Amino acid sequence: MTNEFWQNHPVVVLTGAAYPLLFCSQFLKKMEQKGLLVSKPLVLLPSTIDVSEFESRLSQTFLGSSVCYWLGEITGRLDKKMTRMLEILSTYTGPHQVLLFLPTETKVPNNFWNKRSEPACIMLPDTVDRSDFEALAAFVGQAPVVHNQLLDDLFAVTSTLPLDTACMMNEYLLLISAGQRDQFRALLPQVIEPSRSLYSLASAYFARDSKSLYETWHDISQQYPDMFWLVFWSEQFWQAYHAITFLRQHDFAKARKVGYRLPIAFTKYAWKQFTPHELKAAYQFLYTADYRLKRGSSFAVFDLLYSNHFTGVFAKQS
Numbered sequence: 001m002t003n004e005f006w007q008n009h010p011v012v013v014l015t016g017a018a019y020p021l022l023f024c025s026q027f028l029k030k031m032e033q034k035g036l037l038v039s040k041p042l043v044l045l046p047s048t049i050d051v052s053e054f055e056s057r058l059s060q061t062f063l064g065s066s067v068c069y070w071l072g073e074i075t076g077r078l079d080k081k082m083t084r085m086l087e088i089l090s091t092y093t094g095p096h097q098v099l100l101f102l103p104t105e106t107k108v109p110n111n112f113w114n115k116r117s118e119p120a121c122i123m124l125p126d127t128v129d130r131s132d133f134e135a136l137a138a139f140v141g142q143a144p145v146v147h148n149q150l151l152d153d154l155f156a157v158t159s160t161l162p163l164d165t166a167c168m169m170n171e172y173l174l175l176i177s178a179g180q181r182d183q184f185r186a187l188l189p190q191v192i193e194p195s196r197s198l199y200s201l202a203s204a205y206f207a208r209d210s211k212s213l214y215e216t217w218h219d220i221s222q223q224y225p226d227m228f229w230l231v232f233w234s235e236q237f238w239q240a241y242h243a244i245t246f247l248r249q250h251d252f253a254k255a256r257k258v259g260y261r262l263p264i265a266f267t268k269y270a271w272k273q274f275t276p277h278e279l280k281a282a283y284q285f286l287y288t289a290d291y292r293l294k295r296g297s298s299f300a301v302f303d304l305l306y307s308n309h310f311t312g313v314f315a316k317q318s
Contacts, residue, residue, distance in 0.1 A: 012098070015123055041069070051088075105268065129160050140170065206266045214306070289301040
């Protein structure tokens with residue numbers, strides 16, 4: 001990005017499926033270090049001010065000095081105030097800089113992408129592979145010699161990482177010396193693989209993909225005790241139940257907040273294939289299973305859970 005880019009675009013929109021808070025923080029810091037921002041980013045949350053103050057902040061300067069405003073993430077169903085603020089940004093030409101994050105699912109006003117003074121849009125990836133990770137490290141300016149060796153170990157465990165996880169891992173790699181590589185390699189499967197496998201298991205369940213679910217279940221079911229799986233699935237069903245409630249109200253911010261451990265695909269589209277009553281039935285099944293397990297029952301509770309799910313037993317109970 002050049003000075004010309006920032007001069008031609010007083011409004012810059014970062015967008016993606018989920019808000020990568022850590023990446024956005026590093027992005028702003030790097031742009032400031034390069035002298036591409038007119039000032040240190042100043043947080044201006046639209047939810048804390050009204051439209052008239054918003055317009056006033058963007059139009060006035062102090063002794064002719066420009067300011068870089070960071071609006072944070074604009075989420076949820078846009079009310080009249082937020083819609084008006086985005087309309088203001090659609091034709092904004094200065095004197096300040098304005099940056100914000102808009103989830104791709106947000107329905108902006110029809111005239112937001114104004115052809116006459118279109119805000120610049122930077123699309124952020126949901127996940128990064130080895131090549132993207134190296135580009136991220138170079139962008140941040142942190143890539144010691146040992147870094148490539150550690151990346152070999154990291155991407156031998158996983159092919160991709162969520163964007164913010166990649167930012168976090170990049171910070172960790174900077175603290176590891178060549179002499180600690182063996183220890184790092186031994187810990188990686190415990191750090192990366194479990195969360196990835198659990199995520200894959202939940203994704204297959206909510207996608208109603210029986211083949212993928214049973215394959216993943218075969219690989220990891222014995223890694224954890226029954227009580228872990230009761231807690232894991234109870235949390236998934238509880239979060240999904242409440243996420244659906246908010247998604248039906250078009251309150252995407254609250255849905256993401258309450259469903260922070262759910263697969264991304266669920267909050268994007270898979271939730272439409274479920275009803276709260278179906279998830280409540282699955283949750284009730286686990287409640288009963290918990291009672292029986294604590295009293296010595298050894299029946300195949302999770303095999304029955306998956307069978308009831310894929311044969312529509314829980315859906316019929318709704």
